[in-house]
Amino acid sequence: MDDFIAERRRQIAFDMLQHANLVFQCVLVATIVAIALAVLINRFKVLEPVANAVSAVGLTLPSFALVGLLLPLSGLGTTTAFLCVVFYAVLPVLRNAVVGLAGVDQTLLESARGMGMGPVGVLLKVQIPLAWPVILAGVRTSMQMSMGIAAIAAYVLGPGLGSYIWTGLVQTGGANALNYAVVGTVGIVIVALVADLLLLALGRLTISKGVRVA
């Protein structure tokens, strides 16, 4: 095992970064999309049950099935992996953003408007900062989920550490099969933990002092 890692140190580090990179990009895109959708839903309440149903159904869909459905459209490789991870990453953030925005006290919105803020100002300076802790909790869920989904998407040649696991499976019986599978799995756990810590730190930095719980 030590030799295996020592020999491939650069490659493993590179793939860890690739894994983290894929997930970060997907979660970033997903967060922006989800917040935009949540703002819409917050304005047109009729959409809320629809959004809830879509995310319930979406989270039920097994990721391997979605990979299969996307493959004819986007082919083998990074695009399919990206689309698949983004799809799942949107759902937890969306749900939390809807709940978070709905939880903002109406009187606060009214006073903000009374102070002369426009709709954009209210959104950026009042609603999103107040909902941010809840939204961020959704982002953490999203990030954790995406790590595993990216591993499955590696089956259709997506980037990252998932390929080590699949290589381990293909080489079953070979000398390095276990090494590959262990490095892939443990590597993803490490990337996931580091990412989670970074998000916690981000929370410390970005959650307004007034609404900080701990």
Next chain:
Amino acid sequence: MSAETLETTTGPPDHERRTSPDEESAPADRGARGWLARKSVSRETVAMLVVPPVLVALAFIGFLVWRQTAELDSVEANQLKWSTLSRLLVDHLQLTVVAAVIVVAVSLPLGIALTRGRVKRAAPLVVGIANAGQAAPSVGLIVLLFLWLGGGFWTAIIGLSLYGILPVLRNTITGIQAVDPTLVEAARGVGMTSTETLRKIELPLAVPVIMAGIRTSLVLIAGTASLACFIDAGGLGEVLQTGISLFRFSLMITGALLIALLALLIEWIGRLLELAYRPKGV
């Protein structure tokens, strides 16, 4: 109900719980008949009970029509034979049901034990370990078990059960802990033993949360069972796997569609169970 799924899959920090919407506040749907009407059920819950099975049925009918009319070459025809598909479906169901039964049998007593007496202090530790375990990718877990134990049904079952334990365990603990302590005290005050209190007060009140955990777990297991084909344990993933390795769109779509429909159906059954087991007045 849907906000529940998130809570069960994530172990939310407190501020998330604080703002979670009150799902039972919507007025009961008068149109619902029978036992549905007798339990106070929000319109959204009714919609989630009615719409998914209809969609699943429509999609499945669409698949049947396509399957009967499409021109398939020999490879496709072979993989899409009804006998093959039904065998894989049965595999998939067996994997899901057996793993789910094991999950409930293990995590329910474990969860209850972790809310009793002195063991209580270990609860955060156990949940923490389970949480960290959940960060491991499902494929990784399954492949590692395969390399360690060899392929087959029972290896898949071990992987699926390990993966499904967390939601039930966590919800059992949080469900029981969330019971109003004054109720427990009142029960003890009227002379109930601690076992009676558990059986008659704490468990019934915790049932909705526990059932939500079981549903989450069922969905996780049914989805992960689509990976069982990689370790010679069959299941509907096989159609998709074959489709990907031969690059046949018909097989890919069929496999993916059947896996997705089954998962939706299982989620729906979970919702029914959730409603059926909800005690009156909760």
